[in-house]
Amino acid sequence: MRILITGTAGFIGMHLAERLLLAGHDVVGLDAITPYYDPALKLARLKRLERFHTFINHRASLEDRAALDRLMRDFKPEIVAHLAAQPGVRYSIDQPAGYVSSNIVGTFNLLEAVRANPVRHLMMASTSSVYGAGVAPFRETQRTDYPLSFYAATKKACEDIAHSYAHLYGAPTTMMRFFTVYGPWSRPDMAMFKFARAIYAGEPIDVYNSTGARRDFTYVSDVIEAITLLMEKIPSPGGDLGSSPQAPYRVINIAGGAPIRLSAYIAALEAAIGIPARRNEMPAQPGEMTETAADVTLLRQLTGLIPSTPMETGVRAFVDWYKDYHDA
Ligand SMILES: NC(=O)c1ccc[n+]([C@@H]2O[C@H](COP(=O)([O-])OP(=O)(O)OC[C@H]3O[C@@H](n4cnc5c(N)ncnc54)[C@H](O)[C@@H]3O)[C@@H](O)[C@H]2O)c1
Structure with missing residues (x-):
């Protein structure tokens, strides 16, 4: 085609x-x-x-x-x-x-x-x-x-x-x-990339609404x-x-229809990198939604697919790529 x-x-x-x-x-x-x-x-x-x-x-x-x-x-x-x-x-x-x-x-x-x-x-x-x-x-x-x-x-x-x-x-x-799509080759303005860069540099990460925010992260x-x-x-x-x-x-x-908290996402990243993050807890930012979660009924009906790559697997693949790309 x-x-x-x-x-x-x-x-x-x-x-x-x-x-x-x-x-x-x-x-x-x-x-x-x-x-x-x-x-x-x-x-x-x-x-x-x-x-x-x-x-x-x-x-x-x-x-x-x-x-x-x-x-x-x-x-x-x-x-x-x-x-x-x-x-x-x-x-x-x-x-x-x-x-x-x-x-x-x-x-x-x-x-x-x-x-x-x-x-x-x-x-x-x-x-x-x-x-x-x-x-x-x-x-x-x-x-x-x-x-x-x-x-x-x-x-x-x-x-x-x-x-x-x-x-x-x-x-x-x-x-x-x-x-919220994530994985190898992702965008530097997205949270996972920004957090990884800060963790490797020994800098604190700014975490907005870490306990309230939930995202339907999709690999x-x-x-x-x-x-x-x-x-x-x-x-x-x-x-x-x-x-x-x-x-x-x-x-x-x-999406997978299984949102997770930002704090759990950061924990998966810390585990994959092997370095704990220092966090600056910040309030929610203007323009940001508190929660995103998809109803995936239509996707399942049409394709039979539910995106379900586990967060740990996806985050590890991102970190492997990140290290490779930056020669870290
Ligand atoms: N990544 C996500 O989590 C996410 C979530 C929701 C929606 N989207 C949407 O998915 C699409 C792809 O997102 P992405 O994360 O790959 O973004 P990206 O910024 O990595 O890719 C977009 C590409 O479009 C090019 N581009 C931008 N404006 C252009 C223009 N005027 N003319 C020609 N090229 C132009 C950029 O150079 C860039 O390479 C976008 O439409 C985005 O809004 C992405």
């Missing part, structure tokens, strides 16, 4: 591309290598993908509509996995503009390119953050009208815009709501497994299995 992935130099994009290339698919990537975090890490991820001689990454931005159109026209993908975005809850408080251009304008450009070059299935990354002030466990059908961060608001806007495009122009679209390989299984679960209108009554469009939670 021909698959276009946006955000191929990113954490989840690289893992997805690698899995699909290993399975023998034709994969083309698009990534602008934005400077949100160390571009060297993004380039190292791309280098890992370049061992597949068929793999090409186009260094272009989603805001460059002509580049996007050209790529779609030339490559003619059957599936598009749109993962490129400006992520991060906290950063969106200080720097909202990048979220408008990457997430809203960028997604609009992608939808226009897909409209001009129809695909079998458009899969797009969304987030548990859209549940905002809702009550966990989160079900896809519950209201998402109360985002707590601007990041969440832009992702929610992408969901709604994509629904209207699916309704008007018919591209089957799946919105994948990811829940990256489980997420990739879910995405690849969902590729063939193409939504059609009619309301069946979570699809929209009006459009070939579906929203789905991708």
